Amino acid sequence: MSIRETLPKNIIELLKENNIASDKIDLSLSSDIDTDGGYGKQWVIVADRKLLVYSNSSTPRELNRFDLNNITEIKSHNLVGGQVLEVSSDGTFFETVHYTNSQADKFSLAVKIINDMLRNPELKSVILDEWIAAEEEKLARSKKTDISQTAKRKTATRLIQMATPYMKSCIVMFILLLIGVTIDLTPPYLTRTLVDDVLGPNAQHPMWLMQLVIALLGIQLARIVITVVNNRINTRVGNRFVFDLRAKLFNKLQRLSIDFFDRKQVGGLMSRVSADTEVLQSFISNISQGFLLNIVLIFGIGTVLFSMNWRLGLFVLIPGPLVMVATRMYWKHIIGYCNRYWFSRWRINSFLSGSLSGIRVVKAFAQEQREINEFKSRNNQLMQDALAINQSWSTFFPIMSMMFSLGGILVWYVGGHFVLIDDAKYHISLGTLIAFLSYLGMFYGPLSSLAQLSQWATQVLTAAHRIFEILDEEEESEEDKDFIHLNNINGKIEFKNVFFGYVRYLPVLQDISFAINPGEKVGIIGHSGSGKTTIANLICRFYEPTSGQIFIDDTDITLIDKTDLRNQIGVVLQDPYLFRGTIAQNIAYAKPNANMDEIIQAAKIANAHDFIVHMPDGYDTRIGERGAGLSGGERQRLSIARVVLRNPRILVMDEATSSIDAASERLIQNALSDLIKNRTTFIIAHRLSTIMNVDKVIVIKNGILKEFGPPKELIKIQNGYYSKFVRIQSDLFKLKSNFDMNNL
Secondary structure (H helix, E strand, O other): OOOEOOOOHHHHHHHHHOOOOHHHEEEEEEOOEOOOOOEOOEEEEEEOOEEEEEEOOOOOOEEEEEEHHHEEEEEEEEEOOEEEEEEEEOOEEEEEEEEEHHHHHHHHHHHHHHHHHHHOOOOOHHHHHHHHHHHHHHHHHHHOOOOOHHHHHHHHHHHHHHOHHHHHHHHHHHHHHHHHHHHHHHHHHHHHHHHHHHHOOOOOOHHHHHHHHHHHHHHHHHHHHHHHHHHHHHHHHHHHHHHHHHHHHHHHHHHEOHHHHHHOOHHHHHHHHHHHHHHHHHHHHHHHHHHHHHHHHHHHHHHHHHHHOHHHHHHHOOHHHHHHHHHHHHHHHHHHHHHHHHHHHHHHHHHHHHHHHOHHHHHHOOOHHHHHHHHHHHHHHHHHHHHHHHHHHHHHHHHHHHHHHHHHHHHHHHHHHHHHOOOOOOOOOHHHHHHHHHHHHHHHHHHHHHHOHHHHHHHHHHHHHHHHHHHOOOEOOOOOOOOEOOOOOOOOEEEEEEEEOOEOOEOOEEEEEEEEOOOOEEEEEOOOOOOHHHHHHHHOOOOOOOEEEEEEOOEEHHHEOHHHHHHOEEEEOOOOOOOOEEHHHHHHHHOOOOOHHHHHHHHHHOOOHHHHHOOOOHHHOEEOHHHOOOOHHHHHHHHHHHHHHHOOOEEEEEOOOOOOOHHHHHHHHHHHHHHOOOOEEEEEOOOHHHHOOOOEEEEEEOOEEEEEEOHHHHOOOOOOHHHHHHHHHHHHHHHHHHHHHHOO
16 A cells, blocks of 8 residues: 555656656555546646646546645545545535545545645655655554564563563462372273273282272362362462553553553553453463463373373374364464454444443434444454354364364274284283273363464464553653652743644644743634644643743753642643542542542632532532533533642643533633632633733744734734734624624
8 A cells, every 4th residue: 555656657757748857746646446437547646736637548638637725625535335536626626536445545545644735835845755654654554463473472472571470379380280180190090900900800909999999089089179279379360460460551551641542542442451451361371271281281191192002102193293284274274364353353342432432422413323333334343253263163173173083093993903912012901992092082182272272372462462562652751860840830931942743744833932921821822723732732741842942930841750740730621521420529639638628618719619519419429421410611610620629830721611601601710710810821712701811822823823922912913813813703792792682
């Protein structure tokens, strides 16, 4: 899959005729449907800030030409069995190229890149090259479901190292395993003695009957005791292993950066913490019992069989090579299905997490059937992948059993012949044959289990690899003794030539510089997507600047201990998040050791106390996830109370009143007026009423600082961004006032 395909010579010549050199080509990709709707090619080329569409005939011709500066957006639309590329230019929509679903990946990537080229006209070709390569690698990695042999070996080594703390218990289980195997090997030997020396026609020790029966009973009792003890140790160690691993995973997730969660789906992470760790629970039991038990049994029983009669033992080995070849062929066939099954299971978990988290949106737009259909599709894929594995195994296992039974039939025939023959060189007793056949049943069982080793190993290594991917992620910060601890921040903030992009090669902020004095109130305005929230994210150090520096109290923010920094910052979000629990617990989340008086005082400052005391259980009233059961204004006031309790020196309010009614906004504004006193405050806003009394205003457009200073000075700038903002907001306020008056 590439979005830089090699162009035919005749199209290259056509481009040269249009004064477009090869080094100016940014993208070149072909469709698989021609201009007549049949299977063929058309070419989409982006070069020299132009989007060109060419036919792919012997004499190619230009079908469409668009100037990127005039394109509003480019997107793809689904059709039956395929898609179409649509370009919006100068207010008109053009359907340009049709292609089948097999080409969807590369066209979706091209759409993403072209749209970002539209938003970033200054995107340099070197940056674009790096970006395209990274995006193509990301897409290829997302479609890959297998892991390399080298990665498997490293994963296996790490698993063994991870099991080191439990090795003492594993050694005890292994010793018990050896004792248990020794006991298991004893009954057939006693059976031979019973048949030949006690019950046979030439019995020499008939008086041993009682002792041998009691011995067999004692062996069974001893085996039960050892099995119970071993299983109890195994259960304890296995559960402790999973418990420690889950705790380690969750601790790691808490230390990862916001950027990591931007890149990952919550459902996929949940799958790794829950389902993948469950798979690894079998690892301890198998390395201490299952796998080792089968190996010990095979060697132990094989030794006994050959010591009893080596000639007969050779016939036991005949199915071995056949089984090994068949097993190798089977796993080459089934490994792809196993990987697809794991990928399908991850996809369905991710979908469930997203769908259930957004259930209100689903119902608000009456899209239940759409979600049902999507789940049905993913569930069907999971079923197909599981069926492929189970059906393959249900076919392979009977064939393998037949191969093992072939060895048993040969032993019956050859062994029976040895019993009947009079030649002392080959003759064996009937008891020996019965014992041999008993050992034979014990021998083929472990061999059959080892045939499933590849499936178990694949599952364990795949799950472990996914877990190690999280454990190997770079943490948000490393412990550093040189970090500066600021227990009391004054609130002076300075940006110096800050560049930042969530994707490194696409800057969201470009060369931002400003300085804020302690206690100043600063409004940040700009269109959606201009970078307002990004500034707040950098102040909280959720992300690090790509270049440039941020100072707090004249100290580089990267040198300040993150815990100290965030303890001094309070954030009020547009859509506040409340946890499932009591109201008091949610307010106290910022200060877990707060007493009830402090919680109530914070609620009063946030204008939340009155509605809380009128609830059924007051501060002990339980609320649902994300604050279910409360209005938007009530949730917002609780989030403000949470910030009040923290008593931060720096306050960030990100559209704190943009999605609530006027009455709630008035209450919240009153609460905020008390909260922002003597604090450095950043107010991200779309409404003039939110930033009426700020000391300074930051105007951001497309990631560039357009204006900065006191609002009284900015409003004097003719045709300035802030003066336009005030004028538009004032006109909207007049319209709203007139509308309200006319409807009284």
